[in-house]
Structures are given as structure tokens and as C-alpha cells.
Amino acid sequence: MANRYSIFSLLKESLRGHRGWAPAWRDPEPKPAYDFIVVGGGGHGLATAYYLAKNHNARNVAVLEKGYIGGGNVGRNTTIVRSNYLMPGNIPFYELSMKLWEGLEQDLNYNAMISQRGVLNLFHNDSQRDACVRRGNAMHLHGVDGELLNREQVRKLLPMADFDNARFPIMGGLMQRRGGTVRHDAVAWGFARAADSLGVDIIQNCEVTGIRQDDNGVTGVETTRGFIGSRRIGMACAGNTSRVASLAGLRLPIESHLLQAFVSEGLKPLVPCVVTFGAGHFYISQSDKGGLVFGGNLDGYNSYAQRGNLPLVEEVCEEGVALFPCLSRVRMLRSWGGIMDMSMDGSPIIDRTAVDGLYLNAGWCYGGFKATPASGWCFAHLLATDQPHEVARAYRLDRFATGRLIDENGSGAHPNRH
Amino acid sequence: MRIPCPHCGPRTHEEFTYYGDATVRRPSATGPDAEAAFYDYVYTRDNPCGLHRELWFHQGGCHEWLVVERDTRNHDIKGAVPARSVFSADDAT
Numbered sequence: 302m303a304n305r306y307s308i309f310s311l312l313k314e315s316l317r318g319h320r321g322w323a324p325a326w327r328d329p330e331p332k333p334a335y336d337f338i339v340v341g342g343g344g345h346g347l348a349t350a351y352y353l354a355k356n357h358n359a360r361n362v363a364v365l366e367k368g369y370i371g372g373g374n375v376g377r378n379t380t381i382v383r384s385n386y387l388m389p390g391n392i393p394f395y396e397l398s399m400k401l402w403e404g405l406e407q408d409l410n411y412n413a414m415i416s417q418r419g420v421l422n423l424f425h426n427d428s429q430r431d432a433c434v435r436r437g438n439a440m441h442l443h444g445v446d447g448e449l450l451n452r453e454q455v456r457k458l459l460p461m462a463d464f465d466n467a468r469f470p471i472m473g474g475l476m477q478r479r480g481g482t483v484r485h486d487a488v489a490w491g492f493a494r495a496a497d498s499l500g501v502d503i504i505q506n507c508e509v510t511g512i513r514q515d516d517n518g519v520t521g522v523e524t525t526r527g528f529i530g531s532r533r534i535g536m537a538c539a540g541n542t543s544r545v546a547s548l549a550g551l552r553l554p555i556e557s558h559l560l561q562a563f564v565s566e567g568l569k570p571l572v573p574c575v576v577t578f579g580a581g582h583f584y585i586s587q588s589d590k591g592g593l594v595f596g597g598n599l600d601g602y603n604s605y606a607q608r609g610n611l612p613l614v615e616e617v618c619e620e621g622v623a624l625f626p627c628l629s630r631v632r633m634l635r636s637w638g639g640i641m642d643m644s645m646d647g648s649p650i651i652d653r654t655a656v657d658g659l660y661l662n663a664g665w666c667y668g669g670f671k672a673t674p675a676s677g678w679c680f681a682h683l684l685a686t687d688q689p690h691e692v693a694r695a696y697r698l699d700r701f702a703t704g705r706l707i708d709e710n711g712s713g714a715h716p717n718r719h
Numbered sequence: 720m721r722i723p724c725p726h727c728g729p730r731t732h733e734e735f736t737y738y739g740d741a742t743v744r745r746p747s748a749t750g751p752d753a754e755a756a757f758y759d760y761v762y763t764r765d766n767p768c769g770l771h772r773e774l775w776f777h778q779g780g781c782h783e784w785l786v787v788e789r790d791t792r793n794h795d796i797k798g799a800v801p802a803r804s805v806f807s808a809d810d811a812t
């Protein structure tokens with residue numbers, strides 16, 4: 302590694318006027334062929350390449366990114382990490398992710414500003430409390446931390462929340478204290494730098510335009526920078542999964558939908574943890590700069606546009622003000638949109654495809670960011686060994702045909718709900 | 720987005736309920752490949768980046784089901800026709 306980041310390297314560079322820093326990763330020309338190609342240089346693709354090199358000793362790996370590193374969903378989310386899941390197919394996977402987050406900065410030698418400030422799901426009636434108790438018990442059974450807070454405990458944390466709302470009084474919440482936020486750009490940069498230092502070629506501005514196959518499976522990809530050969534290709538393309546997979550003739554149980562997020566002007570400390578509003582679909586946290594980071598539901602129609610419409614902005618802000626009336630005169634600084642690969646049961650897919658040597662990592666819906674390290678870990682395992690990782694066994698592509706859905710939302714498989 | 724309802728004129732999309740891809744058709748339950756056909760019908764989608772034909776229900780207006788043609792890259796709506804005209808034309812062929 303050109304520079305190992307530490308207090309000593311910082312002091313040394315301070316004395317030299319910061320002229321000695323090397324670029325965090327190279328900008329290599331694509332080679333004619335690789336052992337592994339990962340299509341998509343987002344968080345999941347970079348993590349996959351990193352763990353291929355680190356865990357499986359792969360030394361000839363390329364990540365192909367059509368834009369630039371950090372320009373897609375990895376820089377468009379609301380930075381929340383948590384493992385407060387309910388279904389047996391999901392909890393072990395997200396808990397692996399949580400554990401990887403906890404050691405990630407030391408592993409990558411990169412400051413990702415991981416802050417385990419807690420994730421609090423509020424409940425507003427008896428049945429929601431029962432659901433939270435059930436979820437908390439499911440988490441405990443899998444060794445995940447979870448704690449039921451009563452109204453007074455929540456009031457101590459969130460004095461400005463509206464506890465006397467006539468329709469949705471806050472009765473308490475389910476807290477996962479190990480959850481929190483991570484600086485998302487740093488996750489992309491940290492994985493890119495660490496993968497590059499293990500020899501991974503990160504090739505930006507390189508869009509895949511075709512997938513070549515012969516009788517034995519895939520042979521490589523056509524790109525805007527020429528043909529690149531490989532017998533093992535992993536797709537980690539988030540919102541563009543359907544487009545890339547269609548190059549290999551695959552039609553997937555995925556629709557691309559639009560999710561917006563928002564940041565307010567900077568404020569003094571108001572929200573000490575991540576808070577979700579149980580009476581609607583709204584979540585909020587506060588960045589280290591003081592801006593409130595918040596979001597809500599999908600816009601609700603197929604989209605690749607990366608920008609949303611106003612009715613959803615209004616709905617999200619209404620919910621925010623219902624939870625924190627003091628926000629009514631706060632100014633919104635920015636809003637943006639990302640394209641979610643919505644799977645038909647709300648859970649992801651990490652699996653082989655019908656084409657030999659072509660692997661799929663998709664269907665992350667609106668939960669992809671928190672999964673980044675475990676997704677890379679498990680996808681690297683699948684690419685290197687052709688076998689699913691133990692904690693990702695349920696994420697099969699054929700589960701929709703066989704009826705083994707992972708119905709985390711409790712709403713059933715309904716392709717038009719997403 | 721404003722959807723040009725053939726009965727009500729251009730109306731905000733908040734008045735409408737989205738129901739997804741309008742090109743999928745319910746397969747025969749008695750066909751030899753019914754199971755595979757139903758898997759495709761229920762789960763898989765073309766999910767195009769570009770023109771998309773989709774169903775919208777004008778819940779806050781005339782209660783007509785519409786087939787809307789919309790560009791998923793920029794939300795530009797090309798037109799809307801009553802769904803019954805599209806589906807009855809399909810049945811005729």
C-alpha cells in the first residue's frame with residue numbers, strides 16, 4: 302500500500318505540506334482477461350472484489366463501473382446500518398454485516414465514521430408493540446442485541462418528539478444500540494482503496510454493453526472500452542440489474558423504483574440516534590454536520606430517473622412534522638433520488654443464474670447499504686467456490702418459482718406493491 | 720407528473736393508483752406449461768429503461784383503468800388510453 306493511513310503518516314505529511322499522498326487507487330487500463338469480473342463498482346461490487354482478493358486469494362480481479370466510484374446508490378442512501386430483522390433467512394446475514402461493519406475501519410485502514418448511535422423503531426399502539434416484542438425476541442434468538450424502551454425512556458432520548466399526538470401517540474420503541482450510521486462515500490472509497498492495494502483493477506467509465514457466451518457459459522463482456530474476457534462474472538448492478546442481466550437473455554423478478562432522500566440545514570443536536578416513525582414510512586437521523594437526513598417511501602412507479610416527484614416530498618415532510626412538530630420551519634437543503642432494484646418479496650438475491658459462470662447479486666430493495674460488507678463477503682464466496690455462503694443460502698433466485706419467499710415485510714409477494 | 724386522462728383531462732398522478740406493467744397477460748391455468756407461465760406472469764418483468772406501458776387506476780377521478788405510456792428515464796408521459804380498449808383488442812387477436 303502506497304500510504305498506510307495513521308496518526309504518524311498524517312504528522313509526517315503535515316510537516317511536508319501534504320505533498321506525499323499517493324492516489325487512493327490506480328486508474329488502470331483493462332487487461333484482455335481476468336479470473337473474475339465484477340460488473341458494477343458500487344459498494345457491493347467493490348466489497349465483492351475486496352473479499353475475493355482477501356478471503357479467496359484472487360489476484361486477477363476487475364471491477365467495471367460505468368460511471369465513477371461513489372456516484373451510484375452507495376452515495377445516495379441515508380447511511381443507516383442495522384440488523385434488526387425478523388425472518389430466519391435474513392437475521393444471520395445482516396448480523397454478519399453488522400459484525401463486519403464493527404471491524405471495517407481497522408480492516409480497510411480507512412475512516413468510515415462508523416457511529417453506533419442506535420436505531421430506534423417507534424411503536425404507537427398495542428399491536429405494534431406486540432410486533433416489536435416479537436421482532437426483538439427473534440433478534441435475541443439469533444444473538445442480536447435489541448431492547449424494548451418504554452414511553453419515558455424514549456422521551457428522554459427524543460424530548461422534542463410529539464408524544465401527545467392524538468392519533469399516533471408514542472408508546473415506546475425497539476432499540477438496537479449497535480445499529481447506527483456510517484459515512485457512505487468513505488465506504489466506497491475505503492473498499493476501493495483496499496481492493497486496489499490487493500491488486501484489483503478498478504476500471505471506471507467502462508459500461509458493459511454485451512455479455513458473450515459459448516457452450517460452456519460466459520466468456521467475457523463487451524464494454525465501451527473493448528472486450529474483456531472472464532469465465533466468472535458477477536453482476537452487482539443495483540437499479541440497473543435488469544438491463545445488464547437482459548444482455549445475457551435473463552428476465553428477473555425485479556422492478557426498478559425510485560427512492561428519494563433529503564437533508565435539512567444544519568441544526569444543533571436534536572436526534573441522537575436513527576429513529577423510524579411507526580405510524581407511516583419515515584426515518585430520520587442527524588449527521589455529524591448537524592443536518593437532518595431523512596426519507597420515506599418509494600415514489601411508487603417504475604423509474605430509472607434518479608430524481609423524484611413532489612407529492613412524495615410532501616408526504617415525507619408531513620410525516621416528519623407529525624413526529625417532530627419543531628421541524629415545521631426547518632429548511633430543506635437538498636434532495637436526491639436513487640434507483641432501487643426491488644425484488645418481488647422485498648429480500649435480496651445472491652445466486653447463480655441459468656448461464657454458467659454468471660452470478661447475480663441483486664434485489665436489495667431499499668436496504669442495500671447496510672448489507673454492503675456481508676453482500677461482498679457472500680458474493681465473493683459464491684464467485685470463488687460456486688457454492689452459496691452459509692448465511693446467504695436463502696437468497697436463491699428460484700425461490701419465487703418454488704414458493705420459498707422471504708417475506709420480511711409481512712405483505713406477501715405482490716409484484717405491483719414495489 | 721400529470722397523466723392525461725381521456726375522460727378528465729390532465730390530472731396530477733396523486734389521483735391515480737399505480738398497478739405496474741400493462742404488458743403481462745394472465746396465462747391459461749390448464750396449459751402444459753402453466754406453472755412456468757404463471758411464474759413469469761406473477762414475478763418476472765422486462766423492467767425497461769425507456770418507454771414503459773403501465774396500468775394506472777383513476778381512483779380520485781373517473782375510476783377508469785388506463786394504460787399509460789411513460790418514459791422511465793425522465794417520467795415523460797406519451798399518452799394514456801382506457802385499459803379496456805387495449806385489453807379487448809388483445810382478446811380479439
